[in-house]
Amino acid sequence: MAKRSAPEVNAGSMADIAFLLLIFFLVTTTIEVDSGISSKLPPDEIIDPPIIKQKNIFTVELNKDNQMLVENELMDVKDLKAAALKFIDNGGGENAEKKKCDYCNGAKDPSSSDHPQKAIISITHSRATDYNTFIVTYDQLVSAYTELRERLAQRLYRRSFKEMELTYDDSKSPQFKSEKLKAKIDDIKDKYPRIISKAEPK
Amino acid sequence: MSKFKKEGSKELPAISTASLPDIVFMLLFFFMVATVMRDSSLKIKNNLPSAAETEKLGQKNLIMFIYAGKPSDQYKSMGEEPKIQLNDKFAELKEIAAFVAAERASKREAEIPQLIAALKVDKETNMGLISDIEQQLRKVGQLKINYTTKKGSGLK
Secondary structure, eight states, X not given: OOOOOOOOOOOTTHHHHHHHHHHHHHHHOOOOOOEEEEXXXXXXXXXXXXXXXXXXXXXXXXXXXXXXEETTEEOOGGGHHHHHHHHHTOOOSBOTXXXXXXXXXXXXXXXXXXXXXXXXXXXXXXXXXXXXXHHHHHHHHHHHHHHHHHHHHHHHHSSOHHHHHHHHHOTTSTTTTOHHXXXXXXXXXXXXXXXXXXXXXX | OHHHHHHHHSOOXXXXXXXXXXXXXXXXXXXXXXXXXXXXXXXXXXXXXXXXXXXXXXXXXXXXXXXXXXXXXXXXXXXXXXXXEETTEXXXXXXXXXXXXXXXXXXXXXXXXXXXXEEEEOTTOBHHHHHHXXXXXXXTTOOEEEEEOEESXXXX
């Protein structure tokens, strides 16, 4: 008996089908942005405002023409990060527990902030300020804190702070959800707490 | 002459297109994986600002999106002023409270404190609207927020 070989299926149109699907997905795709700057709003309670020394507040003001006043002086956004770094890292005095800042690298200027835990950055904006301007400013301030944490992590543990946080969240790494690592991360975060206050527009 | 004829008769071997479907499928799978179907169509312009210090948002189902921006070209009749969009329609400021409550109701109780309100706001919106939204969110105790931005540097 002669064995009849099965006829080959013509796969020539396969490409066409795949193309059709491909074009469908190309057209419907919107690659969603799922990253952003996290922030926390203050709770809606009336509390007596604590008394804060003027030297511990770093005021950033945005006006309706998107110009920036830092400590009552006109400044370019490019210089904001350096100014914020200088202010936060100054360490001229003591924190609430009467301890000096032994990890600060600042100028220890008595007329600037006392301690990173006391230093407050306050952003005020007008109702007509552009969202973009605000985000750029906010981003610069957040990045000042990130840099300080990064520096401290390098000095204390010889690793990058970002890498430490990633390792902590990475289920493949040996230090996944490790208590020790968590303590280190929290310690750094506590030494440079991100205190950015957003005042309501006038 | 005969020499030429001989060469002309030699046929080029056909290029095999057998791997074409494979290539196309590869592309197809890429787009299928990268695609997120938008559940609400935007009625506003939504050109997000860029920032360098971005964090990835965690679980998708724990995020509620609040859009804001100028109405897009088809909705010119709504005016030029920036508007808020919740789900599929334009909304007023006071509707935010109800929106947050509805989002909370659809989640398990343990998940409620982890809910994040992501503000997807157009670059050219004024900050007044944003602080109004924030005031509304504060009133209902939705304190975790996120300014959704593109990755990149905002400095020119």
